[in-house]
Amino acid sequence: MLSDHYFGDVEAIDEGRNHSSYFHKTFVLPNSFSISSLNNNRKFIVVGRKGAGKTAIQFHLASQLESSGYLTHFFSFYNDLKPTDYNQAAAGQKIDLLGFGNSSNIFLNYDFRDLWQRTFFIKMAETLRANDFESKFVRFALGDRSRLSSIFEGILRSATVKVTAEMKMISAEFDFDLSAFTNDGIPLSTFVHVCRELFLREHQDHRLYLFVDELVFSKLDAKDDEVRVRAAMVRDVFRTARDLNNFFVQNDLDVHVICSVRPEIRDLINDLDSEIGKIFDGKTVELSWDMREGDDSLLFLLLKQKVIHSKLGEVIDFSPFTDEVLNFGSNSVSLEDFIRTNTWSRPRDIVQLLNSIADKNQNSDRIGIEEIKSALNEYGRRSFVEIVEEISVRHGGMIALNLRKSVNQSHYREFSEFERKVLNVFSGIDRASLVEDLFQYGVIGNYDDRFSRRRYYWAHRGEEFFKKSLGVSIHKGLWNYFNIR
Structure with missing residues (x-):
């Protein structure tokens, strides 16, 4: 029965973590993409549509890197940030975030770069500690943070960071005198500067990739002012990634910050701040799938792999299990042509179609024309929801x-x-x-x-x-x- 089969997760990170063997057996790399180009001195931004496989490619790369001795960490802007985190981030700005009203230039006055540098250094410190690498950098960056701390925990309204006595002792050992700062707080910029120097002195031999994923926001669930704040925060993720990657290259550190973004997010940020285009130009890897005419396109290969390995402990014979010619009334089309005309050339479309078929036909023992027909309403609904999320970034929820x-x-x-x-x-x-x-x-x-x-x-x-x-x-x-x- 189809209910006994697993055809993948819409979220690649869930599939990769919870069904690792299936993920790697069914992973397909598009011809347009070179994984080897993703590093700190070449390309560090992956641009691709929702569902194009950005997370899957980064997760696949992370697995390869880990087998070579690298440390890796995934940070999700969408999943890891909570509403209270936006409030804490806003508290550190020198402008009134709630009063930007009709000023079209206020967006350019936001600056979250020090905030993101602190966040990225904390994520690197957490990764080092999780792998039993303790150091003065790790202790300084993490301070007395607990595992339950929010992303921007410890940032005071005056754009300073709370410091502990141990953090002051560590900084003093490296000739950073923090005693002049009162109320146990130091400016974000000072905290980040100390982190850079400590990391440089203590972790020359460590190799690490930090993946920053799900840099998304929408007008569906936020007011225009909130969208602009989020857009500014995403913009500054890219500015920070560029600055840190330059720092790592200039100091011969094998540490890399890789970001992924959808084109509509990139375009909205470009509309608000044209200078960000200088970062995107030359630092971007475009992710697209060629659904060309003819046999054995990559997405059809992906479909086959998803079916062949869909049952634990078995290898499914694709042809008997799946109809490769579909009859719609008097019209007959190959399954590959159907995939070509009914998808948007994205891996997620394949997963959505297979899961729609399985959900609507749990007691069927194969994927035939009737199973496909019965799933088209559900497949269309799921596809439309995702497309609207992309369009709503600029046009709202109606x-x-x-x-x-x-x-x-x-x-x-x-x-x-x-x-x-x-x-x-x-x-x-x-x-x-x-x-x-x-x-x-x-x-x-x-x-x-x-x-x-x-x-x-x-x-x-x-x-x-x-x-x-x-x-x-x-x-x-x-x-x-x-x-x-």
């Missing part, structure tokens, strides 16, 4: 409801028809920007009937621009969700 009400056909022969029937439902937002995001994140594409066989153009297949001169098509993976199949 996108889903308005699209569900207005999209009632699969193709619009002219853009003016799509504009009249769909876009006119939206008010108070930049419609040109919305159209671009609907295209980039896969709700719509172009089609052209001027050829013997209709041609489609999708962003996930390499098209850069939406063309208003062509017809508009709704992605097939969403037809069941919109009830237009």
Whole structure:
């Protein structure tokens, strides 16, 4: 029965940690990506769509590194930060975070770099201690923190850090006199400076990778002012990673800070602060999957691997277990063509499809056409939820409801028809920007009937621009969700 099979987790980190053997047996690396380029002196930012496999690639790299003697640590911006952490971070700013109102330039006055340097040094110290490497750097960085401490524990409203007597003794041994500071607090910048010097003096021989993942936020669950604060914090993660990587390279330390980000987050930050583009340019590895025409594309290979290894202790024979030709009425398509037209060329789409099939057909003993058909509504719902999360970063939470009400056909022969029937439902937002995001994140594409066989153009297949001169098509993976199949 399909209920006895495991087809992977939507969150790669869960799959990697809880089903390590399955993760490594089914891992597929895209042709566009070179893991060896991720280090402190070359590329340190992975850019890829939600579900493109950013976390999976970092987890795979971490496993390789650990087998070579490196220490590794994953820090999740989304999961590790709590609402109280934002308040503590805000307390250290010299501007009024609640009063930025109509000032368009206030974003540029945020500066969380010292905050993130402290956080990253603490994470490195925790990693060293967890691996039984004790040092004066570790004791200084961690102070009297407990395992239950929040991310920004110990930061005072005056942008200082609480210090213990032992921390003062350690710093004094290395000619850092902290006795001049009162109220047992030192400026964040001083704390970070001491951490740098202690790490440099005490950990020349340690090799470590710090992965900073899930640098995401959304207008779905936050007000505009909160979004800007979070955006500034994410921006400063990249500025801090650049500064620390430069420090490690210049001092010949085999220590690396690797970040991952989704393109819509990168673009929003670029819109708010154009200077951040200088960091992204030249330091980014783009993660994409080539779902080309023909046999044995990488995503189809991934699907096969997910099925073949889906039952513990067995190797599933793919062909009898899975229909490789699907009949939809009078139309027959190969399973690979179905994957090509009903996904967005992402590994997560494969996992979502297989899990939707298994959830809707728990008593079935194979994956056939009927099982696939019965799962398309659920698959479309899951896919749409993720796409809306990407689009909502710039356009807010009403996108889903308005699209569900207005999209009632699969193709619009002219853009003016799509504009009249769909876009006119939206008010108070930049419609040109919305159209671009609907295209980039896969709700719509172009089609052209001027050829013997209709041609489609999708962003996930390499098209850069939406063309208003062509017809508009709704992605097939969403037809069941919109009830237009």
